[in-house]
Amino acid sequence: MDIIVFSLLLLVLFLEALYILLREPKLNIYNKYIIAVSMLVLLYATVIDPCFYNIVRIISVLVVLTANVKLKHPDYEKPDYRYLLILIGATIINII
Numbered sequence: 001m002d003i004i005v006f007s008l009l010l011l012v013l014f015l016e017a018l019y020i021l022l023r024e025p026k027l028n029i030y031n032k033y034i035i036a037v038s039m040l041v042l043l044y045a046t047v048i049d050p051c052f053y054n055i056v057r058i059i060s061v062l063v064v065l066t067a068n069v070k071l072k073h074p075d076y077e078k079p080d081y082r083y084l085l086i087l088i089g090a091t092i093i094n095i096i
Contacts, residue, residue, distance in 0.1 A: 001041055001042075005057070005094055008041070009064075009091045011034060012035060013087055016083070016087060032065070036065065042061055060094065063086060064090045
């Protein structure tokens with residue numbers, strides 16, 4: 001389960017980096033859905049093995065999903081780097 005969540009978060013990070021470099025709005029339209037799937041996988045992992053670390057991982061992905069909704073700008077504006085920093089932090093939390 002850990003590798004699935006980590007790979008999904010890396011996919012979101014890769015798409016966001018491509019969006020920043022290329023400014024193509026179609027690159028990151030599915031990020032909300034990918035983050036939601038990783039949240040469901042983490043919830044399943046927490047039900048199977050309830051521990052404090054899994055709860056921290058769920059909270060980190062929930063923060064990323066909230067930042068994706070609240071910090072994203074319209075397509076014509078420059079990208080928000082705060083969201084990228086939050087995404088990097090959540091990816092690092094899920095590595096450990």
